[in-house]
Amino acid sequence: MAWTDPTNVATGDVLTATRYNNEVVGNAGFLFKPPMCVLRNIAGAVSIPNTTFTELLYAAELVDTDTMHSTTTNTGRITINTAGVYCVTSNIAWAGSGADGSRVLMRINQNGTEICRTDSGNYGASTALGFCLAVTT
Numbered sequence: 001m002a003w004t005d006p007t008n009v010a011t012g013d014v015l016t017a018t019r020y021n022n023e024v025v026g027n028a029g030f031l032f033k034p035p036m037c038v039l040r041n042i043a044g045a046v047s048i049p050n051t052t053f054t055e056l057l058y059a060a061e062l063v064d065t066d067t068m069h070s071t072t073t074n075t076g077r078i079t080i081n082t083a084g085v086y087c088v089t090s091n092i093a094w095a096g097s098g099a100d101g102s103r104v105l106m107r108i109n110q111n112g113t114e115i116c117r118t119d120s121g122n123y124g125a126s127t128a129l130g131f132c133l134a135v136t137t
Contacts, residue, residue: 004026033065037064038061059075068080106118
């Protein structure tokens with residue numbers, strides 16, 4: 001479902017069922033149920049090396065209103081099907097390893113090319129972080 005720009009009307013114009021359904025009903029549905037995807041990460045701990053980006057795989061969809069994610073193919077991928085502005089968030093926690101200076105980077109790729117990234121900076125050995133990136137398609 002996508003947003004339909006309403007047409008300009010003049011006095012005496014007739015509101016047809018098609019225009020009403022597209023411009024009123026359809027747009028209200030878009031506003032009340034926008035394209036979104038909420039995923040849950042894999043169960044259990046993930047081993048992540050400190051020298052390379054690691055794709056996180058998602059085993060469960062909590063919400064997917066626009067067929068943005070598959071639980072069987074490319075489970076680390078979210079595909080934007082409707083143009084718009086999206087807020088991509090992530091919550092990450094790791095257990096203490098006895099070393100300080102842990103760092104978390106989150107990046108978003110579009111067709112294999114990095115389009116944005118956020119950096120946690122340096123944190124202690126046991127930390128929980130939240131990230132938010134805004135992406136316009």
